Amino acid sequence: MSDVRKHCCYTQDTQKELVKGIFSTISVKYDFLNHLLSFGQDISWRKRTISSMRFFSTMRCIDIATGTGDVAFEVANKYPSVSVDAIDFAMPMINEAKNKYKKHGNNLNINFQYGDATKLNFPDDSFDVAIISFGIRNIPNKQKALNEMARVIVPGGQAIVLEMVSHQNKVFKTLYQWYLCYGLPFIANIFSQNRKAYEYLSNSIVHFPSIKEFQSMLQKSGLKQVKSVGMTLGITRMFVGIK
Ligand SMILES: C[S@@+](CC[C@H](N)C(=O)[O-])C[C@H]1O[C@@H](n2cnc3c(N)ncnc32)[C@H](O)[C@@H]1O
Structure with missing residues (x-):
């Protein structure tokens, strides 16, 4: 069994280290492959999600698991009066984000730093919006990560999760899972020589909780008015909950 296939048998700490290792090895090619494997759709998914943000109190946003920082850049560009804290636990991803910042974003109000989504280093009620x-x-x-998002936003603030989910329609689901399990790792291997990493990522989409289960998790973290919107035939969803 490969490391990727047996990840379900690991402890949560070991899985975390596995994920950190994967993102540390693909950081340089991440943006290119992300756009390629989503056929450029990831850009409009982020834009649409960010346009639903509401800033009204602290004028601060936290971008959790920022990776190479695309959400943070988009938020800072769209809302110049908002300051963005962007955190990730894979330093090579943060370093890529910092390189992009030096090239294109020097005037933007973003602070990239190390941070773990399950233990945010910020006081309660710090942000109007938390996004992952x-x-x-x-x-x-x-x-635990959702509880942390709920904790750090102000009352009335938004916790937003953008994520690729498994599809509801049986025929579409079969085709999509074929793409995820075979097509995506195959293409990723050509460009990154890291098939295992992308097999893991595909696996994590296939095993993502159902929409109903995930919405219950958001409610369990104390968030109200939980709703979700599907994008691009429902392969990606934006979940929003209010504190
Ligand atoms: C698929 S990338 C997404 C990056 C970016 N948010 C985007 O929209 O493209 C997932 C990121 O989550 C980060 N990550 C995973 N688990 C994490 C955790 N527990 N704490 C912080 N970052 C985490 C990884 O290091 C990686 O950079």
């Missing part, structure tokens, strides 16, 4: 984009599926203890 394509990150939650890689976190073994999703409930």
